Amino acid sequence: MPILRTRKALGALKTGQTLEVLATDPGAVADFDAFCGATGHKLVDSGSTAGMHRFVIRVSA
Amino acid sequence: MTVAANTKMMTIIVTKGTLDWAYPPFILATTAAAMGVDVTMFFTFYGLPLLLKKLDLQVSTLGNPAMKMPMMGGHMAMPNLMAAMPGADALTTRMMKNLIAKKGVASIDELRDAAQEADVKLIACQMTLDLFEYKIEDMVEGVTVGGAATYMGRALESNLNLFV
Numbered sequence: 001m002p003i004l005r006t007r008k009a010l011g012a013l014k015t016g017q018t019l020e021v022l023a024t025d026p027g028a029v030a031d032f033d034a035f036c037g038a039t040g041h042k043l044v045d046s047g048s049t050a051g052m053h054r055f056v057i058r059v060s061a
Numbered sequence: 062m063t064v065a066a067n068t069k070m071m072t073i074i075v076t077k078g079t080l081d082w083a084y085p086p087f088i089l090a091t092t093a094a095a096m097g098v099d100v101t102m103f104f105t106f107y108g109l110p111l112l113l114k115k116l117d118l119q120v121s122t123l124g125n126p127a128m129k130m131p132m133m134g135g136h137m138a139m140p141n142l143m144a145a146m147p148g149a150d151a152l153t154t155r156m157m158k159n160l161i162a163k164k165g166v167a168s169i170d171e172l173r174d175a176a177q178e179a180d181v182k183l184i185a186c187q188m189t190l191d192l193f194e195y196k197i198e199d200m201v202e203g204v205t206v207g208g209a210a211t212y213m214g215r216a217l218e219s220n221l222n223l224f225v
């Protein structure tokens with residue numbers, strides 16, 4: 001679900017804007033790498049603390 | 062979302078209609094769509110009821126030897142004979158739905174809505190509609206009808222074709 005919801009949220013943003021995603025799904029770590037690779041968006045920051053995973057994505061075209 | 066010249070395309074043939082088997086095609090389709098893929102799902106045989114406006118998906122322990130559910134601290138399989146008891150499938154289905162809800166997994170209804178929102182194309186197999194006497198009016202809005210040739214045309218253009 002994190003990828004789906006992220007895509008929906010990104011749709012409302014313009015190039016250059018960033019989105020911060022907080023996810024409890026451990027699979028999201030690998031998924032966001034793949035997502036950014038496939039869509040060209042930039043994963044500017046990521047980190048995990050006690051079951052919560054954080055990703056910051058910048059919209060790139 | 063604009064479709065660029067290098068957009069990847071994908072098709073999925075959906076042939077199963079139980080609650081458990083409904084997940085793989087919809088998860089794959091929505092994830093691919095989220096990654097910019099142009100997705101077409103072709104629903105045939107027992108996959109066709111996944112397009113009904115009113116979903117009533119069931120799951121059974123019968124013939125599912127790999128189905129070991131987290132119960133009582135471990136993973137338990139059900140003997141086939143238990144599936145013959147009246148109400149067994151209804152109970153199994155209820156338990157599966159509870160597990161799905163408890164783990165925060167989306168329902169098939171939600172996944173299907175998300176798929177349509179992401180412009181995933183849903184095609185109902187004409188032959189199956191006729192064979193099992195379903196009407197297109199019973200299916201959700203936005204479903205188109207096609208045959209094997211329609212599917213084949215999309216598949217031949219696609220980067221990835223899956224059979225579930």
